[in-house]
Amino acid sequence: MSPLKKVILFCHRWLGFISGIIVFVVSITGCIFCFQDEIQDAMYSYRHVEPQSRGYVQPSALIDAVKKDFPKASPDFIIYYGIDRPASVLANVGNGGYEYVFLNPYTGKITYHENPQTNFFIIVEYLHLYLLLPPAIGKWVVGIAVIIFVVIMITGIILWWPKRKSDRKRSFTIKWGGRWRRINYDLHNVLGFYATSIALILAITGLAIAFEPVSKGIYNVANLGTDVKNEIEEPKSDSLKLTGIAKQPVVDIAFAYARQHVPAAQMYMIHNDPAVSGAIGVGAYAKSMHYSHADGFEFDKYNGKLLKEYIYDKKSPGLKLNEMNYDIHVGQIIGIPGKIIAFITSLICASLPVTGFIIWLGKRKKTKSKARKIRGAVHHKTHKKQMQGV
Incomplete structure (x- = not known):
């Protein structure tokens, strides 16, 4: 491995340790929230008239x-x-x-009322957005973890990308017949690759919902840097x-x-x-x-x-794109197929810290085992020399 890739691997690994638990929680809650409208429609009669x-x-x-x-x-x-x-x-x-x-x-009659904080999906949403911390703090904790995750995905692609064409077919598929460690390795790398493009979209739209500068940046890029005054003036x-x-x-x-x-x-x-x-x-x-x-x-x-x-x-294109943020983020911009894609992508994102940790743990144990063997071999040679000297 080249010195550059060693540095990238170091960053990839330790950034994963820093953000892993938060990424897991945010991704799992994203999975649950994707179909919250469909689930609540099926569960609650008050959502229909x-x-x-x-x-x-x-x-x-x-x-x-x-x-x-x-x-x-x-x-x-x-x-x-x-x-x-x-x-x-x-x-x-x-x-x-x-x-x-x-x-x-049609009648103005109250059919149901609730405190939003008691609704399961609102709790899931706040966990997704703020980790149930005060919003002013929670959005920064989640936002920084998401930014780190974007860096991890990019460095992961760099580390994983096969050098030779002959390796690409093997690199794009999961070897289901292999040992469990190999399957875990493939799940981390192959699924991570396939999820990256959608995961980046979910990450950016999520950041745009939480942070006005990101939303403003998307607005400016889509409008090629031009502000439309009649849109931005209150x-x-x-x-x-x-x-x-x-x-x-x-x-x-x-x-x-x-x-x-x-x-x-x-x-x-x-x-x-x-x-x-x-x-x-x-x-x-x-x-x-x-x-x-x-x-x-x-x-x-x-x-x-x-x-x-x-x-x-x-x-303007910028305003249209900003108003699409939520629908893109949950996948509903293209209906149920989009929600399914967002759900699967979020599930894969939740799995990456887990499979990545297992890979690191396996390599750590392998390194320790190898070190013990080397120490044992050195000790054996030293002991043999001592015996010969006698």
Whole structure:
């Protein structure tokens, strides 16, 4: 092995020790989360409603229904998931707590509510994102481990890549008939190779979700370094100019406008967060439970005036790509086949620290055994010489 490859092997091995446990946890939780919508749909009846010919009730009616049960609730998000799914309100109920309230979108009746922190898949998501640490700390721990894992994958390819063409067929296949150590070696190298391209995509999209600089970098690269000003500028309320107060709730105005202009959308999400100064926004999504291919509208939260719109066909490549991050990360950008690919890739990523550790352990034992044999041989020769001297 060349000196350069020895250095790469050293980095590959010790970076693996540093990040291995975190990569294992993040990858396993990613596997579980991939099919969380399908699993919860099968388990919980409240995630379905009977479609009706009458239209949805207004968002303000959903808010009123929630406030009857949770008087201090602040409805940060209101979501209409689709004609055969419930509406939901994510309500801030004070003291840093939230409540997910599900309602029949045709009647406004509450059908179920839960604290998100008690939902198994939300716990899995927080474990995946933050290792259940405080988010400000956890995202850095996970983020650094993911960056290290990217380096490990690249160094792994360099170490594994066969020098001769005659070795390539053997290097790209697992020798199932070999001894278990050989099978483990092949599982680490061959599966690692096949998973690398998808794993890199999952890693980068995950980092983009967690870190704004990564998201901004993707935006700039896709837009060839050009900022589209009308996309990055935040809308500002002109209510201080005394242009009047809306005669009906602005959430209703926003929802009606989005439905009128994007009638084919399957899902509508309204952000009504009081922390967002001056604006109420609504996103109209092409497919239910998918967060790309959306048109967006921002309204003055006092008078209901349209401040800004984001029409999908007019969005820059960078903005479109950033909005695809979640769908790409969980594989649903291409439907169930994509989720299966993401699941298998995450499973392979979880296995790599385990198989890699077994390889290291085997080599360590082999080195110790060899050292013992050498010491034994030296001792035998020394003893023989001593006897001859006598």
